[in-house]
Amino acid sequence: MLPSFYVNSILILKNSDMTYFRKILPVFLLTVLAFVNGPAHAIITITITEGGEGGTPIAISPFKWQGKGKVPTEVSDIVTADLRRSGRFSPLAREQMPAEPYRDKDVVFKEWRLVKATALVIGYVTPVKPDLYRVEFRLYDVFRERQLAGYRYTVKADRLRTVGHQISDLVYEKLTGEKGAFSTRIAYVSQERSADKKRLYRLSVADSDGANPQTILSSVEPLMSPAWSPDGKQLAYVSFEKKRSMIYLQDLKQGKRIRVASYKGINSAPAWSPDGSRMAVTLSKDGNPEIYVINISKKSLQRLTFNRAIDTEPAWSPDGRHLVFTSDRAGGPQIYRKPVTGGQAQRLSFEGNYNARPSYSPDGQKITMITRRNGKYNVGVISLADKSMEVLTDTRLDESPTFAPNGQMVLYATERKGRGVLASVSADGRVRHLFTLTEGDIREPAWSPLNP
């Protein structure tokens, strides 16, 4: 069925006042064309498919609600779900808890040791005034009988989920030594069929747990390749709304956007430099797909590859000094690396005859990409130290792999029971998740930077 808001939400672009981003690259702000916090009726469900057992036992005592009626958001439920989903922790069920303390002085460590909880989280939520709440939480090491962290937040109701994710990040970091990525967001493309069988594409952004999905753009023509700016405030993407590929940048809060590449031929594969000043893209304006670097503020264009083969899918090294990309200059697609200042391209992938769409781990030590094995397209990880490759999946049609911003997981798109879904696998291969949409296909995940 076609919900009534469809009629309003299908993007209609008026191009009369738009000028292309040509040699001098003039930038025109377009207003009201793209969505700001638009509705997205398809909901993401995340399930652990492997490795849900065996995490460190932890107790998250239900946060005490000190107001009247029902609490707007059960913050401790969000923390519990986040930590369980990470696969690193096994939160105690409520009925296994010996007590439900919420103040420092109520904690009796001995009773938590008896149920084998290594860490304990307590807290409460208090209404301060209409639509303003105070959340306080403390994290304890049960064996050393010591507080590891304690914070207080005062927020509006719509930020209580965010507080939950921040608490999860703090707990995760204190207990594992690694940064948590629960406060991050995920951008993705989804495709549905409207009542008249036409395809409808949406570019959406949701919290890392799938909550709060918001469509920022919808179109009856394909949308592709979302890429986050390093400050998490903008998305670059490719839209076919003009019947061919063009690259846009869109501000997430205000919904304003600019078109940065609409040259003859392909305009694709945008990737932001780590400092946010430049963008690597693939353009075929000079005859075949080559990689270029756009300086966003100077509005200049620099060509980086010179080759009759396909060069595409650029990604920056975290230090901003190199680009990795896909090229079929040696016959089939393989991964290459080149200094951003130019110079010789170095081949990085040698196993198999199809390796494509590379992207770096946040520490710059590894590269994830799609590799073909026995006719299947799987997620691989190359270690740059010894060039060895590890294949992390055994599905058939994997695409678009990307490291979580804390490096703990690889998120990718795949096909399951005929539908497009997202999946993730922990860097050690132990924990696996499935992200499904209530309707339609979901693909091309892009994980936001930490603390957007």
Place this chain on the structure above:
Amino acid sequence: MKPYQKLLLLFVFALALNACATKPEEAVQPIGEEAVVQGAAEEGALAGEELGADGRPSVMRVHFAFDSSSVDSDNRETIEAHAAYLTANPSVNIKLEGHADERGTREYNLALGERRAKAVVQMLAVLGIDRSRMTDTSYGEENPLDEAHNEAAWKMNRRVEIVY
């Protein structure tokens, strides 16, 4: 029977004979007033088996082998038919729209689709069609004809659409 229908039947008959001669394992459709060449569109191969009212070739796509942008002999017939039409109609321009199957990565497939479209442009140029009359674009794997995830769908989706 209109003249073009007679012509059509002749074509069908000739093709069926040809099929008999070269591929005896293929079943030949009985030929009558409503004779249709089965699977012609899927194969994208049988140029001239039907004529549109305006004389335009009716096969509007060419298909490609996996991971390939080379034009095989069946496709060549289709492209030659379009070249003949374009030569006879010098004011007509066309767009070549390249597509890939879903396997592999999306941005690479966008490039593959373009390579296919350009291969058709190149062949039409060799056949004497001015490049200024042709534009090419690629949809990569974004616009499949068949959304199934199997060999038959992939074969269908690896294509260049000839758009007048």
